[in-house]
Amino acid sequence: MSTRGFFVMALVVSLLVAGVASYYASSHPDGLEYVAEQTGFLGSAEDSATADSPLADYQTSGVDDARLSGGLAGVIGVVVMLVLSTGLFWLVRRRETADSEG
DSSP states (O other), X not given: OOHHHHHHHHHHHHHXXXXXXXXXXXXXXXXXXXXXXXXXXXXXXXXXXXXXXXXXXXXXXXXXXXXXXXXXXXXXXXXXXXXXXXXXXXXXXXXXXXXXXX
């Protein structure tokens, strides 16, 4: 398998896991929320500074179906991370090439 084929397959698998597997994710609170609820201090929690962001709380604002919203948020997260990591890779790669030539 070529390197390009490997990366395409990894991208497809990542998008499937983010978009499809998240559809089956548990709706129960995570461990920290569960313990906070059981010990009685969940009500004292404050919203994060990003609570109003379009992808807050693993959901996509404007999408009414909670499972679809979560899957879409996962896919958007994968794409954003792909763009950021690819940009960082190219930036570092070009810097190293310039250093080795000079």
